[in-house]
Amino acid sequence: MKKYSVFAVAREAMRHHTGWTRAWRDAQPKKRYDVIIVGAGGHGLATAYYLGKNFGITNVAVLEKGWLGGGNTGRNTTIIRSNYLQDPSAAIYEKSRSLYETMSQDLNYNVMFSPRGVIMLAQTEHEVRGYKRTAHANALQGVQTEFIGPDRVKQLVPIINLDGPRYPVLGGLWQARGGTARHDAVAWGYARACSDMGMDIIQKCEVTGVRQTGGKVTGVSTTRGDIDCDKLGLVVAGHSGQLADMAGFRLPIESVALQALVSEPIKPCMDVVVMANTVHGYMSQSDKGEMVIGGGTDGYNNYTQRGSFHHVEETVRALVETFPMISRLKMLRQWGGIVDVTGDRSPILSKTPVEGIFINAGWGTGGFKAIPGSGWGFAELMAKGQSPLTQAFGLERFAEGRFIDESVAAGVAH
Amino acid sequence: MLILTCPCCHVTAEETEFHAGGEAHLKRIGPDGAEGEFESYLFMRQNPKGVHLERWRHVYGCGKWFHLARDTATLEVFGAYSAQTTSPPDHIRSAIQEKHPEWQWQGAS
Numbered sequence: 376m377k378k379y380s381v382f383a384v385a386r387e388a389m390r391h392h393t394g395w396t397r398a399w400r401d402a403q404p405k406k407r408y409d410v411i412i413v414g415a416g417g418h419g420l421a422t423a424y425y426l427g428k429n430f431g432i433t434n435v436a437v438l439e440k441g442w443l444g445g446g447n448t449g450r451n452t453t454i455i456r457s458n459y460l461q462d463p464s465a466a467i468y469e470k471s472r473s474l475y476e477t478m479s480q481d482l483n484y485n486v487m488f489s490p491r492g493v494i495m496l497a498q499t500e501h502e503v504r505g506y507k508r509t510a511h512a513n514a515l516q517g518v519q520t521e522f523i524g525p526d527r528v529k530q531l532v533p534i535i536n537l538d539g540p541r542y543p544v545l546g547g548l549w550q551a552r553g554g555t556a557r558h559d560a561v562a563w564g565y566a567r568a569c570s571d572m573g574m575d576i577i578q579k580c581e582v583t584g585v586r587q588t589g590g591k592v593t594g595v596s597t598t599r600g601d602i603d604c605d606k607l608g609l610v611v612a613g614h615s616g617q618l619a620d621m622a623g624f625r626l627p628i629e630s631v632a633l634q635a636l637v638s639e640p641i642k643p644c645m646d647v648v649v650m651a652n653t654v655h656g657y658m659s660q661s662d663k664g665e666m667v668i669g670g671g672t673d674g675y676n677n678y679t680q681r682g683s684f685h686h687v688e689e690t691v692r693a694l695v696e697t698f699p700m701i702s703r704l705k706m707l708r709q710w711g712g713i714v715d716v717t718g719d720r721s722p723i724l725s726k727t728p729v730e731g732i733f734i735n736a737g738w739g740t741g742g743f744k745a746i747p748g749s750g751w752g753f754a755e756l757m758a759k760g761q762s763p764l765t766q767a768f769g770l771e772r773f774a775e776g777r778f779i780d781e782s783v784a785a786g787v788a789h
Numbered sequence: 790m791l792i793l794t795c796p797c798c799h800v801t802a803e804e805t806e807f808h809a810g811g812e813a814h815l816k817r818i819g820p821d822g823a824e825g826e827f828e829s830y831l832f833m834r835q836n837p838k839g840v841h842l843e844r845w846r847h848v849y850g851c852g853k854w855f856h857l858a859r860d861t862a863t864l865e866v867f868g869a870y871s872a873q874t875t876s877p878p879d880h881i882r883s884a885i886q887e888k889h890p891e892w893q894w895q896g897a898s
Binding site for chain 1: 790791803804805808809811812824825827828829831832833834835836837838841843859861862863864
């Protein structure tokens with residue numbers, strides 16, 4: 376792998392950019408790997424990367440049905456924050472956020488992490504109390520957040536309308552070190568680093584079956600032939616249930632559609648991320664100037680990667696109320712992704728009933744922010760059989776009633 | 790946007806008039822149930838990519854619950870039927886099997 380640097384740019388500028396090589400190899404499947412990861416999205420690639428980097432396991436294949444980062448990794452609204460209420464969530468999301476800070480240097484790939492700050496607006500008395508509680512919890516967890524009043528909100532977001540017709544802004548939970556990053560670059564950067572370690576990233580390779588003998592995994596069947604492995608990691612977001620079905624167990628997961636949209640590009644007007652959970656909408660401005668907008672999920676199971684129009688309408692209505700100046704903006708694009716939602720709205724990073732199969736799923740509407748932390752913890756779980764980061768996120772918590780109940784704190788918007 | 794017909798009041802309306810209530814035909818577990826059975830009843834879901842039998846409520850209409858057979862991969866609706874059943878009726882099964890000949894009712898879970 377050629378290192379990217381200012382000197383490389385200068386050198387290539389001198390020779391008409393003829394020296395750039397492919398960022399990663401388009402590999403062909405081998406007969407056998409130590410570890411197979413299903414799903415070349417952010418979480419899958421991050422898992423492979425930290426398996427290699429932290430544990431020296433590099434005989435790894437990452438299988439992808441479509442193309443690299445073509446699922447939810449390329450469909451989200453790129454918000455990164457770690458202001459969660461429960462300790463296990465705060466630990467994994469804060470690990471993740473801190474890894475984002477050094478990711479560009481670590482991967483030698485510019486992921487454009489922008490720690491611009493995230494505000495979650497409190498628009499009811501209930502939310503004020505909830506966010507104050509979260510701020511106190513975060514202080515104990517070592518996550519830097521603070522509860523700020525309406526004046527400070529207005530100072531940070533001049534375009535906001537504090538006394539909207541339905542829900543006036545009473546304050547907000549402010550995480551100054553949260554922000555956004557370039558979602559595609561995260562997948563590409565990890566892919567490049569994995570490929571450099573000798574791992575195979577195999578695209579257009581759909582897993583059609585999971586082979587096992589005596590309750591232990593032996594490999595997978597794919598559209599490009601059978602591949603053997605010792606350990607199998609399922610990291611496929613919306614289609615987790617399909618893969619679990621192939622492996623012969625069920626998951627406490629339902630798949631629903633989540634939509635996002637972007638406006639035409641305008642001049643810089645908002646340099647933080649604003650989330651308004653009471654009215655269901657969140658917004659940030661991309662480097663290109665587009666307003667990036669997300670809202671709530673549809674209420675019913677859906678695999679079509681498109682959602683209902685009335686959710687877009689509801690989100691836009693909420694945001695026009697909060698930011699009156701966007702009322703005349705034209706929307707450029709709208710898209711949907713399939714998210715897998717668990718009973719307690721917290722993810723599953725766990726061993727499974729089949730020996731050698733591990734599952735990383737259920738990130739629901741907020742997986743992007745967790746990519747490096749999830750990969751870090753899941754790699755440790757796969758390599759050592761346990762990890763302090765993932766311990767609380769086991770599948771057994773549903774039978775034991777040991778939920779990580781973020782559904783009130785984070786079930787709507789991410 | 791789904792367009793559904795309520796089998797209770799026979800009104801046809803857009804999905805905004807209805808509210809989805811999750812998987813249908815879950816077998817309720819009583820006080821004697823084992824932990825695993827409760828886990829299954831409360832949390833485990835079939836979540837199929839294809840034919841899904843589910844509960845809906847006509848919230849902004851007659852207010853009644855009903856069942857719906859729908860394809861989660863195409864959003865095609867096969868039909869609605871009464872919530873007072875423990876398995877899909879024959880006309881719903883045949884409507885599904887017309888499109889998915891291999892589909893079989895798996896029984897309450």
